[in-house]
Amino acid sequence: MKKITLVIPVFNEALAIDKHLPIIVESLTHQPHIDWHILIVDDGSTDATVTTLQVLQPTYPHLSVLCLNRNFGKEAAIYAGLQHSRHADAVIVMDSDLQHPPELIPQMVQLWTQGLQVVEGYKVERGQETWFSRWLANSFYFIFSLLSNLELKNHSDFKLLDKTVVHTYCDLPERNRFFRGMVQWMGFTSAQLPFTVPARQHGTSTWSRLKLLKYSFTAIMAFSSTLLYLVTFLGVLSFCVGLLISGIALYKKFMGSAIGGFTTVILLIFFMSSILMIALGLIGVYIAKIYDEVKCRPHYLINWRKSTMQNQQHDDAL
Incomplete structure (x- = not known):
């Protein structure tokens, strides 16, 4: 039986996580011969996200929560999730807000079983973004492609990674990480699944334009001189x-x-x-x-008091 871990980074999702998690779990129940595990990485939330997850955990026995000491950023949260999922045969990284459609997961798994090492969600329509946000996104992808020779337009962090890809990614030593760029740069066999970004039904995004601008500079400088x-x-x-x-x-x-x-x-x-x-x-x-x-400071620090004991056991087994 294949083991697949779903890594979900979250930050201040207390108002929505209890509504979104059942929908995500439902997309996993119809997959035969798959041993599923969900690892939610809390990136130093300042609201009741961790408390809500602790209340939900008895309902979902395959759920673990990994809490970072503070807000290290989404890239660090993804990296932490991948490092603590090395035991799995494959890892799926997705957001918790359902803007990465969970219904695509069965197709991802099917393509992976056919031998593909990376299966990624590809945005054919960016949803309810303003024209200015679309312009900023397109400008970033154009500049990034021009400077780095990597085409990432409409790519997303919604990806299934084979364990070989996960181990290779985790072994890369750099600190300033850009997940989707690094996966593309590694050049493993891949396929794309198109999707339209649905409207966010609960909660609000924590990404401000200033954060996105800083993130864009980091991504460009990590891949081009x-x-x-x-x-x-x-x-x-x-x-x-x-x-x-x-x-x-x-x-x-x-x-x-x-x-x-x-x-x-x-x-x-x-x-x-x-x-x-x-x-x-x-x-x-x-x-x-x-x-x-x-x-050479660590990418993240873990708060084991808030994290579940199951996560501690996984870490000890690595």
Whole structure:
């Protein structure tokens, strides 16, 4: 009998988790010859999410809860869930808000049994997003594809991963992680299942535009150093512009047609200083990412007092 673990990262889902979990469990009950386990990773929720899960746990014997000490971010929660699911033959990562349709799980399992190592949900329609949110998402995917040569447009974190993929992912040493990008980069055999993102029925998203923007920068810099080369290009470009302006100024000086004033000088200083500040900023961000990596701090810390004992046993068995 195959063992499959469903990893669900959550953060402040107290208002919705008790309504969504039964629907997710229902999608698992019609799968013969599969030993299911659900691992919910609480990413340091500040509401009653953990309390609600503890109340629900007696109803669902195959449910475990892994609580992180604080909010480490979704990437850390996914990584923690995968690390504590290495015993499974396959792992499915999905959100708890039902915007990753649970009804796709049987198709994912079927494709996996046919030999595919990665089966991922692919968004053909992004649901009730505003035009601005769609524009931001499309802009990110365009820039990411341009800089990293990885096409991730409309990809999602809703994925089934074979145990080989899970072990490979967990063995990658980097700290600044981008789950869907890293899975794509590893290049295992994969298939896509199209889905339309349904409207969120309960609760609200905890992702602000500022968080998404920060997440986007982290993803791009984790997969591309092109921006550093762009800084060099801007330096060469500014040198050429400066050389051209200097040539024009000297020509007018020798021809006796130079006009007094500081407009050209001011514009040149403004142009050069702007490029220098942008260059220093980009270099500083990359250095900050390197600093995070060399510190080698753990990706997450677990609160075993809140987590279930079943999770502790799984960790001891690894």
